[in-house]
Amino acid sequence: MSDAESRPSFTLDGVEVPFDPGQTVLQAALAAGQYIPHLCYHPEFKPHGSCKVCTVRTGGHAATSCTTPARAGMVVESETEEVVAERRMLVQLLFVEGNHFCPSCEKSGHCKLQAVAYDLGMTSPRFDHFFPDRPVDASHPEILLDFNRCILCELCVRASAEVDGKQVFALAGRGMGKHLVVNSASGLLRDSAVAATDKAVDVCPVGVILRKRVGFAVPVGQRRFDERPISAQASDYAPRPAPPRDP
């Protein structure tokens, strides 16, 4: 890798951020320890830009930082009042779309949606809830699917296809009817090719894909985002290659 002086760079809220060719704005920022809020991005997968939480301003336009290629000399604004207000609104939209009851959710404290909401200073869901009716799938002996918390980030879809090579998850429908489906004749997880060791089972940022019987192994209050806000953990989301798979 070339040294810092010869690497191109852009500025993020006035801070110089060096990047490697091919990196997107978000990837370069996280690699440099600069946090931009995001939900559907994951360091091991190709960004696809659906949640829009990482939207920044550059060149007078709004752009998703996870998919925008970094260019030398770019001026990127992220922590402006306007941009933060938009992000907060986007997270509020995600909260009212599904059924997110943090106090009773076993993912509380490990949940990125909750962590990003706290970090953005969201104090209420603001909009009217949709209260969708989404039955859970408890058919699998080791894994529970609670679709009520799905934010449609497609990380499990991507992980299953790209890392596990299984395509256990897919998306169906459109608009507010868009939903996660399981690839099996019955549509149930029990009848799919999923295994508890799959990457797809690990990657859910919210509380949809849950391992059974370990929900409270770590007590609430001692969990990842209880300890430090998500914005202080930027380097955890820096780009990294997918881990090698067991043969």
Added chain:
Amino acid sequence: MPPARIEDDVIAAAVDRAVESWGSAPTQLLQVLRETQEPLGWLPAGALERIARALDVSIARVRGVVAFYSFLYAEPQGEYRVLFSDDVTDRMLGSGERLREMCERLWAEPGKPSADGLVSIDRTASIGLCDQGPSLLVNGRPLTRIDAARAAQVCELMLSRTPLAQWPAELFRIEDNVRRRGVLLDDPIRPGEGIRAAIARGEATGTGRQAMLDEIKQARLLGRGGAGFTTGVKWESCARQPVEPRIVVCNADEGEPGTFKDRLLLTRYADLVFEGMTVAAWGIGATRGFVYLRGEYRYLLDALRETLARRRREGLLGRGIAGRADFEFDVEIHVGAGSYVCGEASALVESLEGKRGIPRNRPPRLAEKGYLLLPTVVNNVESYCAAALIALHGAAWFCSQGTPKSSGTKLLSVSGDCERPGIYEYPFGVTVREVLEACGARDTIAVQAGGPSGVCLGQDEFDRRIAFEDIETGGAFVVFDGTRDMFEIGRHYAHFFADESCGFCTPCRVGTSLLRNLMDKIRDGKGSQHDLQTIEELGRLLARASHCGLGESAGRPLLGTLKRFRPAYERRLGSSAVEPAFDLDGALARARRMTGRDDPGAHLGDER
């Protein structure tokens, strides 16, 4: 009547026939599903499983595609599938009453097959017959001018189970309604003239195919679908890609409510469309072409295929076009299945690949990596017609029409409150007022130019011009007179976008549904100033944060009508600053029913 259960061998035969005609590549999934459904009426689980096996794709992907397109049904449908076009102009002409009457006559409920399995009646987004509405589709075939008498006639035909082929032809008659012709509609060139002119120009200048690209650039042709991208730039950047084959796609997914000019071009000027695609292929060096025909225009498919076959016989498609050994190009037609978003070029390409129609991230542009990641040009039907004329008559001729920044002419689809709805071709630069006078509009209070994703124009804006430097439009021109309630127009469009959002990005997926709910809340008399503020904020969020142009414009009809017709919104508001959507007393209705009470003590008053 179609039994809810279809025999396995019937299913297998339908699937096998579809796979035989389309092949078993995964890219053909949508076409195979669509064609399997045609004889069956819907897609039973067994059909989906057989298709998944035949195309070697996961069953989840098949189900995902079926649930994305509104014309694919995983549940049994009626023997007659009636879809009322739900354009705002259809509503203005009484489609709502017709739908109610038909449901009552046939004992059906919208969105559900009738108990006897005879019909399913529902609404669908505009089917492109706004100049002769109310219109509807019965098993994919369009019926126009559905007044009460015709609706009754249709009911009787269905009740007597008369096969569609034996219905009176008059019911299916579609008028062209060409009201004003310009250089495009007046000068249909002879097949092959444009192609030969393009080749000759290259020989004369010694620049070969580049001459066609130069001509298009000099003509300053801008995309006619509404976005107005420079066609020459698109073509040239595609031609420069060192990858083959290159692809030419015609976007015939005319889904913007209020637009129907492509219907005319595909019906009467199909040769001109294919001529334009072929000169594009010549300039770009493309060998494969697609027309993506919206599912609502399925009834045009056979005639279009015949035209293609005739052009092949005439040496204008296939190998050795116009006698040139180095010119090979052919066109196939894919049919959509009910999705507005597929009109977005990259979503259209995804749909061509047999997937859910989700707009792609850019970069890369389609010109670099489009269909199957091959260099691809996507243009509107009307753009190709203009390109064919430019090939024949040259850039200078083309630029003699229109304005300095918008050369040529534009087809306008005029509908709504006017005496003469139909197609009007004008050179760019025509004022809104001139069009209103020509179409016999009176007491006009507003024009929605470019459809719901375009712009709402009030009376003080009627001297503005249709041109890329002023009002950019794909051609929809919907007229509203003083009897119309612009709040209801806005509410109608809010429902349209909520129904059609692809659901990929958060702002459009959730925002359009929230906007719809807020508009319904205001209609119910429960709105407040706070809600109007929220509508404005959501509209701005959609414009800034959405993934594609469709999401960006989804808030526009509300922002536009709210800005110009605020009193239409405000007269519906409740008195206080914030009104809850939740009806506290209504929530007790169930408890009252269960306890058999309806006395004052069982109600919550207004003293909250």
